Every structure is written in structure tokens, then in C-alpha cells.
Amino acid sequence: AQKVTQAQTEISVVEKEDVTLDCVYETRDTTYYLFWYKQPPSGELVFLIRRNSFDEQNEISGRYSWNFQKSTSSFNFTITASQVVDSAVYFCALSEPYNAGNMLTFGGGTRLMVKP
């Protein structure tokens, strides 16, 4: 069965610090997709990134970067030089389209608080 674990329930940093959010997943499929979403206080989930299981290239988008390592079943997310606007709950999610349809299995989320 698919499972996503975000061991850090809450992280607090001071503005301009770098922070890494951990995500570990479990799957039996060889084809799967991983996602990160941001949920600000308004509640809407904002898509950040999608990765498929065959693409282990790390990605950088501005201050955001993602490290996908199949060997450790991890898909970690780093925010460089954090800002107050980064304060939100971040969710990692997994889908196995050939096994479980298009449903997303979410981790429990990590609440990030960036203090000025």
C-alpha cells in the first residue's frame, strides 16, 4: 500500500534561514508520481512540483529546490533564504496511477513558520 510520511509536524525558522522539509514514501509500483503542495491559511492547496519515478533529476525553481532519491525513497524540499510569506503547511503526496487510479495519498503535512 502506498504511504507518505512527513516526520516534521512543525518547523520554526527565522527569516533568511534555509529550511528542508522531509518526505519519505512507500510504494510497490515502479511507476509513480510525487508532488509537493503548499497550503496557506486560506486553505487552498497550491501546486509546487510534480516528479515521476523515472526522473531523478533534482530541480531548482527560484528559492525552492527538490531532492528526489529513489534509493532512500525520499523527496525532500528545501527553501533557501526563507521569507515570512513562506509560512504555510506543506504537503508531500504520492500517486500510483496504474495501481490506485489517480488518487493522491498525502503525508500529514509540515507546518512551517517563518518569523521576521
Add this chain to the structure above:
Amino acid sequence: EAGVTQSPTHLIKTRGQQATLRCSPISGHTSVYWYQQALGLGLQFLLWYDEGEERNRGNFPPRFSGRQFPNYSSELNVNALELEDSALYLCASSTGLAGGPFQETQYFGPGTRLLVL
């Protein structure tokens, strides 16, 4: 381009009543998904509709049901409301199955906050 829209934003019901939540997908998207985010339970998959058909269902009782209309909008119905149904209900949309069983990105709406008293 308009994103996923949901209505109402807030809904207050009493135990035993029925609730109807609505979702309009992004233009061009044929798949609609429903998720429940209850306090302490995280985000849980409820239902997936594509081209008017129910494609997958999460581990929820039958009193959670829905449908998808010809214009791809969707309704989620919750019958015989219970206190534990109080949650944020999120709708998402994506391009559908026409291109194959691969995972397209799901884009979420702002949600409907349901409170059952």
C-alpha cells in the same frame, strides 16, 4: 484562466441533514476529485470522476456520493450528516484519462468548510 471554483465557501448544517457541495473544474479539464481535510485526519481522497463516471472511491461510507455533469462540474452530496463530517472539502481538477492512465497534476480549489452542529 479561471481556476477551480467551489461553492459555497462555508456551510453550516445540523446532524442528520444533507449537504451539497459544488465544484467547477478548470476549463478543459475533465477529471474532478474530492478530498476531505478533517482536523487531525489529514487529507483523504474521497471520489474521482472522469467523463461523467465515478473512477475511484476512497474509504468513505455510501452516504458520501457525488456526480459529474456533462459540463464536467461536479457535486458532492453528504447524507445523514454526522458531527465528524465537519471538515474542509477540497475539489481538484486535472486533464482526464483520454491521453492514458498517467498522473496529471491536480489543481485545487479554495474548498468548502462544512460545519455540522
